Amino acid sequence: MRLRVLGCSGSIGGHHNRTTSFLVDQDILIDAGTGVGDLSLAELTLIDHIFVTHSHLDHVDSIAFFLDSVGALRPKPVTVYAQGATIEILRKNLFNWDIWPDFTQIPTPEQPWLRYEEIEVGKVITLNGRKITVLPAIHTVPAVGYQLDSGKASLVFTGDTGPNDALWGVVNRIENLKYLIIETAFSDKDRKLAELALHLCPSMLGEELAKLQRPAEVYITHLKPSEIELTMLEIEELSASPQPRLLQNNHVFEF
Numbered sequence: 594m595r596l597r598v599l600g601c602s603g604s605i606g607g608h609h610n611r612t613t614s615f616l617v618d619q620d621i622l623i624d625a626g627t628g629v630g631d632l633s634l635a636e637l638t639l640i641d642h643i644f645v646t647h648s649h650l651d652h653v654d655s656i657a658f659f660l661d662s663v664g665a666l667r668p669k670p671v672t673v674y675a676q677g678a679t680i681e682i683l684r685k686n687l688f689n690w691d692i693w694p695d696f697t698q699i700p701t702p703e704q705p706w707l708r709y710e711e712i713e714v715g716k717v718i719t720l721n722g723r724k725i726t727v728l729p730a731i732h733t734v735p736a737v738g739y740q741l742d743s744g745k746a747s748l749v750f751t752g753d754t755g756p757n758d759a760l761w762g763v764v765n766r767i768e769n770l771k772y773l774i775i776e777t778a779f780s781d782k783d784r785k786l787a788e789l790a791l792h793l794c795p796s797m798l799g800e801e802l803a804k805l806q807r808p809a810e811v812y813i814t815h816l817k818p819s820e821i822e823l824t825m826l827e828i829e830e831l832s833a834s835p836q837p838r839l840l841q842n843n844h845v846f847e848f
Contacts, residue, residue: 597615628655730757731756781796802831809835
């Protein structure tokens with residue numbers, strides 16, 4: 594499997610600040626934040642599957658524009674995989690004819706551009722030999738993370754989450770774990786806000802990584818553009834092993 598980072602920022606502002614989206618091989622998106630907009634039309638037409646971690650705008654807004662751009666160019670609908678509660682939020686608040694058209698009805702209900710597939714924690718979806726397992730996340734809305742397993746190695750993306758003991762119970766059983774992408778949305782001066790918003794800050798990240806019992810390369814995502822240097826400095830001061838690295842746009846993982 595090959596994962597390319599299209600966006601990994603906690604917000605916008607600056608040349609490289611695109612919100613969360615990963616392109617897996619040519620046909621799968623993990624989340625669909627603003628980074629999707631950097632793909633060409635030819636690349637967009639190849640995407641058949643979108644795995645959504647949760648309903649917040651920085652993770653889903655490009656689904657709307659993506660379908661508007663290439664829906665008519667594709668021979669079949671795009672499948673959006675999400676928890677039932679997340680699907681209902683998307684139906685009610687985004688694809689509702691007020692904010693954006695309902696692409697499950699366009700051009701016809703029989704041949705739409707979009708279809709939903711409900712998932713739940715623990716479910717494994719197999720796509721051409723690639724296994725995608727739904728992982729638990731703890732956030733202000735229903736949320737999940739994902740394990741991507743090529744058969745040779747696995748990459749785990751936590752999605753947006755606060756402290757999450759259930760996640761480590763699963764991750765520590767992944768024998769072929771190679772990469773861990775984990776969020777740190779706030780610096781330590783905003784720990785109270787991180788706790789309220791169910792995100793992590795560096796001190797909380799250190800507490801979470803202490804629960805990791807498998808060797809893995811660790812990458813940090815979802816930093817605020819104005820606090821990247823401060824947050825990474827605080828992460829470096831954790832003296833964690835392995836030392837987490839900053840995830841960046843166009844980073845490519847092969848596993």
